[in-house]
Amino acid sequence: MVPVYTHDDSAALSRDLALYILAQQDQALQRGDRFNIAVSGGSLLKALRAGLVDDAELRARANWARWHVFFCDERIVPLEHADSNYGAFKAQVLDPLLQHDGVLGPTCYAINESLVGLGENDRLAAEYESLLPAQFDLILLGCGPDGHTCSLFPGDTHSYLLDPHTERRVAWCHSSPKPPADRITFTLPTLASAHALCFVAEGASKQPVLQRILQSSPDISLPAALVTDRFAQRVSWFVDRSAVHDLSVPAATYHH
Numbered sequence: 068m069v070p071v072y073t074h075d076d077s078a079a080l081s082r083d084l085a086l087y088i089l090a091q092q093d094q095a096l097q098r099g100d101r102f103n104i105a106v107s108g109g110s111l112l113k114a115l116r117a118g119l120v121d122d123a124e125l126r127a128r129a130n131w132a133r134w135h136v137f138f139c140d141e142r143i144v145p146l147e148h149a150d151s152n153y154g155a156f157k158a159q160v161l162d163p164l165l166q167h168d169g170v171l172g173p174t175c176y177a178i179n180e181s182l183v184g185l186g187e188n189d190r191l192a193a194e195y196e197s198l199l200p201a202q203f204d205l206i207l208l209g210c211g212p213d214g215h216t217c218s219l220f221p222g223d224t225h226s227y228l229l230d231p232h233t234e235r236r237v238a239w240c241h242s243s244p245k246p247p248a249d250r251i252t253f254t255l256p257t258l259a260s261a262h263a264l265c266f267v268a269e270g271a272s273k274q275p276v277l278q279r280i281l282q283s284s285p286d287i288s289l290p291a292a293l294v295t296d297r298f299a300q301r302v303s304w305f306v307d308r309s310a311v312h313d314l315s316v317p318a319a320t321y322h323h
């Protein structure tokens with residue numbers, strides 16, 4: 068059973084998530100000299116900002132200059148586009164960090180923007196893959212109402228993305244049901260090699276899908292359930308109470 072750290076509200080979740088990330092950072096910096104972290108798009112980024120950037124005490128505990136930040140999935144759009152995950156991370160984390168004197172920011176790895184729109188999406192994925200570290204210290208994941216995580220979507224159209232033995236660490240996801248249609252995404256072997264995997268889900272709209280993922284017999288046709296089940300030893304979930312309301316999931320408290 069994976070821990071499901073349950074919180075009364077967003078503020079409490081953001082703080083615990085930040086403390087969890089800092090604990091992973093500290094472990095990584097004992098293993099080596101960099102913290103390789105991958106982030107997803109969506110609402111997760113707001114939690115990162117609230118917990119790690121806006122909170123002065125926790126912001127100071129982040130060794131930002133040692134952070135190497137990658138994207139679990141990215142929409143194939145220019146970096147300035149409103150749909151870009153890099154753009155959203157810049158707006159939520161990098162730009163606010165710059166407001167604070169003396170903070171040396173993280174190193175971020177974005178897609179090669181010059182390939183966007185050229186019909187070279189396999190190459191774009193391969194180029195991004197070439198940037199990845201051998202192993203991630205932490206991968207932060209979201210979960211869509213349809214059970215997708217990264218840009219690994221459920222259903223036959225996207226089953227090609229879920230090959231556990233693929234040699235590709237980053238793949239081109241086409242015809243995404245969540246716009247925009249073209250994306251790149253980490254594959255299962257990339258997730259498999261991480262020291263820690265952490266899902267974040269907030270709000271009552273996530274409750275039906277969390278029921279299918281966190282029940283004792285998970286529906287592993289859902290990529291988020293598959294990842295949770297397969298890598299259970301390294302997976303944690305951070306949720307708010309409304310996302311797990313009425314579910315028979317034991318609520319855990321994150322101890323730091």
Ligand SMILES: O=C(O)[C@H](O)[C@@H](O)[C@H](O)[C@H](O)COP(=O)(O)O
Pocket residue numbers: 107108109110111139140141142152208209210211212215216217218245
């Ligand atoms: O770029 C993306 O679309 C994401 O990486 C995606 O996997 C996201 O994390 C989930 O859709 C959850 O998003 P929300 O937290 O906003 O619901």
